[in-house]
Amino acid sequence: MAVQSIPKLTKREGLVLERYAKSASVAEIASSLSVSPNTVKSQIRSIYKKLGVSGRGAALARAVDLGILRSPASAKE
Template sequence: LHGLAAGWLYGDGPGAGSPPLLVEELSGREREVLGRLAQMMSTQEIAADLYVSVNTVKTHLKSIYRKLGVGRRGDAVRRAHERGLL
């Protein structure tokens, strides 16, 4: 088991080279936010476009990052493209 776990930790185990699967499916609103991220819109612009508060957009972004297994906007957009979400 130790060797198998080491392979997953260092990227040479089963499934190496492919991004991890989604933890959960994105909601419709999260997909809308993600689409606007891909258009390089700021958090404030996304909030205005969707008629929600900036804090609501930030909450959606946190959820998107968690579900895609990323920590930044650019990584989220890249991962979404890899997974065919955009």
């Protein structure tokens, strides 16, 4: 079995991904990070590209699979 390489996200992309995982909207993420919504959209596109996905659900599932994010079930423990 091939080893999956873990993409290197920037610190800001990591923060965006964490908030994205908590169902925050682009506007909410932008406000919390004091950046424009367009900046957040750009960072989300970059995250999708690095993870090789095309949507929110796929990005979050891939991030959990790679160990970048904790699964919602383990976060409650």
